[in-house]
Amino acid sequence: MKNQDTSDRFEELEAGRILGDLVPSEIQDWKMLSANPSNQADLSLELAAAALDAEFLTSEDTVLPEELLKKLHNGISEFVKAENEDTGLPEELLKKFHNGISESENDVIVRPTRWQGLLASSKTAWSIAALFAVLFVAKSFVEKTPADPGGLMATAPEKAASSEARKTLISKAGDLIQSEFGGTENYNQMSGTVVWSDSLQEGYMSLTNLPANDPGAKQYQLWIVDPGRDEKPVDGGVFDISTSDGTAIIPIRNPLMVTNPKAFVITLEQSGGVVVSKQEIVVALAKTS
Amino acid sequence: MVLLRVAQGDERAMEQCITKFGPLVWSIAKRHVQDHSSLEDIVQEAFTDLWKSAKRYNPAIATESTFVGLLARRRAIDFARKESRKPQLEPLPDADSLPHASIESSATLRCESEDVRAALKELPEETQQIFSLHFDEGMTHPEIVEKTGLPLGTVKTRLRRGLIDLRNKFRRLDSGQSPSNP
Numbered sequence A: 001m002k003n004q005d006t007s008d009r010f011e012e013l014e015a016g017r018i019l020g021d022l023v024p025s026e027i028q029d030w031k032m033l034s035a036n037p038s039n040q041a042d043l044s045l046e047l048a049a050a051a052l053d054a055e056f057l058t059s060e061d062t063v064l065p066e067e068l069l070k071k072l073h074n075g076i077s078e079f080v081k082a083e084n085e086d087t088g089l090p091e092e093l094l095k096k097f098h099n100g101i102s103e104s105e106n107d108v109i110v111r112p113t114r115w116q117g118l119l120a121s122s123k124t125a126w127s128i129a130a131l132f133a134v135l136f137v138a139k140s141f142v143e144k145t146p147a148d149p150g151g152l153m154a155t156a157p158e159k160a161a162s163s164e165a166r167k168t169l170i171s172k173a174g175d176l177i178q179s180e181f182g183g184t185e186n187y188n189q190m191s192g193t194v195v196w197s198d199s200l201q202e203g204y205m206s207l208t209n210l211p212a213n214d215p216g217a218k219q220y221q222l223w224i225v226d227p228g229r230d231e232k233p234v235d236g237g238v239f240d241i242s243t244s245d246g247t248a249i250i251p252i253r254n255p256l257m258v259t260n261p262k263a264f265v266i267t268l269e270q271s272g273g274v275v276v277s278k279q280e281i282v283v284a285l286a287k288t289s
Numbered sequence B: 001m002v003l004l005r006v007a008q009g010d011e012r013a014m015e016q017c018i019t020k021f022g023p024l025v026w027s028i029a030k031r032h033v034q035d036h037s038s039l040e041d042i043v044q045e046a047f048t049d050l051w052k053s054a055k056r057y058n059p060a061i062a063t064e065s066t067f068v069g070l071l072a073r074r075r076a077i078d079f080a081r082k083e084s085r086k087p088q089l090e091p092l093p094d095a096d097s098l099p100h101a102s103i104e105s106s107a108t109l110r111c112e113s114e115d116v117r118a119a120l121k122e123l124p125e126e127t128q129q130i131f132s133l134h135f136d137e138g139m140t141h142p143e144i145v146e147k148t149g150l151p152l153g154t155v156k157t158r159l160r161r162g163l164i165d166l167r168n169k170f171r172r173l174d175s176g177q178s179p180s181n182p
Helices: A003-019 A024-034 A044-057 A066-083 A091-099 A115-120 A128-133 A156-172 B002-007 B011-032 B036-056 B064-083 B113-121 B125-136 B141-148 B152-174
Strands: A176-183 A191-197 A202-208 A218-225 A234-239 A247-251 A263-270 A282-287
Touching (some): A044 B113, A044 B125, A066 B036, A156 A191, B011 B036, B125 B141
Antiparallel strands (some): A218 A263
16 A cells, blocks of 8 residues: 555544544554554544534533532532642652562552552552552553554664654654663663653653563563553553664554653563553563653 | 633632533533433543643644533543444543644644634535534434435545545634635
8 A cells, every 4th residue: 555545544544533433444454554653643633523513512502410510510629639639659669669579569459449549649558560450451452462563573664764753753842751761670781761742642662672572472561651641551552672682762652642651661461462461570660750 | 711720720710611611511422422320420521631631721722612522522432432342442532632832733723613614614515414414413323324325334434534624624724724725
């Protein structure tokens, strides 16, 4: 398919996504095409649909049920309370992360009702293992298969394209977040950085000395911790490292939008990635604030 | 602008927001969800999103009602998708941001009501008809098929391409051109 055809097809599928009418085969197509860095959707189609809704559905005749109206007004104080919560990662978590994860902590399963509530509680004796116990991924509600295009084994041209795209992002994004990765006990030789832009919904990892993986057996998976968005971390995509030498540039592939990431975490998972991580192998973490 | 005051944490502005945009949020939610209790949840979640996301609102990029509509749409469609049995690999965006003002973005679509009407009139007649059935009367695709006798594929294609065309017309309007200019 020519580039223009691919771009047109992606745009049509993106319109279908916004209208909510994609069928399963189209979802697969959308996913495959969205993995291409040149197919970057902006918000314009969604804004167009919202403008239509606003135009057609704004009516003086529509009245909210009295009971709901009361609930909404009463709920304002709750919004304010939630907004004022500290959503930073507690130091205790980071300390434990850098000290490694104990066997017993690894068994802890925590399923908080509100992710940000957990993050906000600096007094809670929770660990990095507990953090990863809540890696219910919101991304794909269907298990990935080994053939899933989400995995990324970059060829030389793709690597060059990712490197260029990363440079472009760094130069154009006015809200760029940049943070350093620190490896866990068994990965302390690795280093890396992550760059991310909320407004462009685009980011890249630059990873050095991360051991090569066998894509048929294990794959790396990125998770984005965004407490302001949801209690559930967002999947940032599955990727492969083909060689331990040199630096790999990995685009972040977040199927859900991320607005204020507090941390980026890499785990090693079964081939194809997982929906619920057992946090058995935590590789690295980059904290943004 | 009420959203700018909400962004500053003005609780009174939030009350005004609920009064002003409540009916729109409610109507959007009703388009996608039938269950009354779920409807109420979606409306409440949409306003929670609004409180959290108001600081992202940029009047240069979209009108207030478009911004609120975007948040409500996401909540409602997200819920409807989760309720359906379809595989849900497509992204289900949640409360998030409009692009910052400092970023040059192709997403800018600051169209007022009259702009929307003008752009709609520029669409082919058959697309206008399907848009009216879908966005105005709230018909589902199968309902449009039944009403018009068109194949489902045609309905979907016209809606999708129509949305893309309309977005392009909005962009031209936004840059001060006539919507029909190439």
